Amino acid sequence: MHTTSTFIDRLNAAWTTRNSLLCVGLDPDPAKFPAHLSGGPDAIFEFCKAIVDATADLACAFKPQIAYFAARRAEDQLEALIAHIRERHPEVPVILDAKRGDIGSTAEQYAVEAFERYRADAVTVNPYMGRDSIEPYLAWSDRGVILLCRTSNPGGSDLQFLDVGGERLFERVARLAAGEWNHTGQLALVVGATFPAEIARVRELTGDMPLLVPGIGAQGGDVEATVKAGRSSAGSGLMINSSRAILYAGKGEDFAQAARAVALATRDAINRYR
Numbered sequence: 022m023h024t025t026s027t028f029i030d031r032l033n034a035a036w037t038t039r040n041s042l043l044c045v046g047l048d049p050d051p052a053k054f055p056a057h058l059s060g061g062p063d064a065i066f067e068f069c070k071a072i073v074d075a076t077a078d079l080a081c082a083f084k085p086q087i088a089y090f091a092a093r094r095a096e097d098q099l100e101a102l103i104a105h106i107r108e109r110h111p112e113v114p115v116i117l118d119a120k121r122g123d124i125g126s127t128a129e130q131y132a133v134e135a136f137e138r139y140r141a142d143a144v145t146v147n148p149y150m151g152r153d154s155i156e157p158y159l160a161w162s163d164r165g166v167i168l169l170c171r172t173s174n175p176g177g178s179d180l181q182f183l184d185v186g187g188e189r190l191f192e193r194v195a196r197l198a199a200g201e202w203n204h205t206g207q208l209a210l211v212v213g214a215t216f217p218a219e220i221a222r223v224r225e226l227t228g229d230m231p232l233l234v235p236g237i238g239a240q241g242g243d244v245e246a247t248v249k250a251g252r253s254s255a256g257s258g259l260m261i262n263s264s265r266a267i268l269y270a271g272k273g274e275d276f277a278q279a280a281r282a283v284a285l286a287t288r289d290a291i292n293r294y295r
C-alpha cells in the first residue's frame with residue numbers, strides 16, 4: 022500500500038519508528054551471489070527479496086541501483102522487488118538510484134519511469150544540467166528528488182570543487198537546493214561519507230534537509246565522522262547508505278542472516294554518534 026503522505030513524511034516516520042539512519046543499498050551482482058541462487062531465472066529478485074526481508078526493520082530506506090538490474094535485462098525483477106517492498110514493508114521508503122539528467126522533455130519520461138513504472142518514493146538526479154532538467158520530477162510534488170551534490174568518488178572533486186564566483190560548485194548546488202529550487206519541499210542531496218568536511222559544509226548550507234550519504238562500508242567512509250558532520254538538529258537528517266558490505270557479508274545459504282548481522286551492527290554504530 023502506498024499512502025498519500027510525502028517522501029519526507031515517510032522518511033521522518035521511518036527514522037523514528039526504526040530508530041535508524043541506515044539505508045540498505047540493493048546493488049545485486051550475480052557473480053557474488055551464493056551458489057544455491059546462481060543461474061536461477063529470478064535470482065536477482067530472490068537475492069534482493071531475502072536481503073529486504075532480513076533487514077526491513079533496521080532500515081530507514083532501501084536504495085536499489087537501477088544499473089545492476091538494467092545491465093542484466095532484469096527491470097521486471099526490479100519492478101517485482103519494489104512491489105514486494107510496498108506490499109510487505111510499506112513503511113520503508115524506496116529510493117531509486119538512477120542519477121538521471123537530461124533536457125526537460127526527456128526528464129519527463131525519466132520521472133514517469135521512476136514514479137509510475139517503479140513506484141519509487143524518491144529518485145536520484147544529476148542536477149548539473151540546471152533547473153529545467155529537474156523541474157519535471159518536481160511535478161510529482163509528493164515524491165523525493167535527491168540531487169547529486171558532493172559525490173563519494175575521488176574524481177568528484179574534478180568538477181564539484183570548481184570555483185564558481187567565490188564558492189565551490191557543490192556549494193552552489195546545495196544553496197539552490199535549499200532555496201529557490203525546492204518549491205515542493207521534497208528535495209534532498211547526495212553527499213559522500215568519504216568527505217566529512219563537505220558533509221558539514223552542506224549541512225551548514227541546507228539546515229535540516231535530508232542527506233543521502235553513500236560511502237561507508239566498502240568505500241571506507243568513517244561512520245563517526247559522517248554522523249557528527251551530518252546529523253540534523255533533531256539528531257537525524259541522514260540516510261547513510263551501505264550496499265556491498267551488507268549484501269555480500271555471507272556467501273552461504275545463510276547470506277541473508279549474515280547481511281542482517283552487518284546491517285544491525287551498522288545501524289547501532291551510526292546511532293552511537295547521533
Ligand SMILES: O=c1ccn([C@@H]2O[C@H](COP(=O)(O)O)[C@@H](O)[C@H]2O)c(=O)[nH]1
Nearest residue numbers: 086172173174235238239240263264265
Ligand atoms: O556519490 C555517490 C552516489 C551514489 N553512490 C551509490 O551508492 C552505492 C554505494 O555502494 P557501496 O557498495 O556501499 O559502496 C552504489 O549504489 C553507488 O552507485 C555512491 O557510491 N556515491
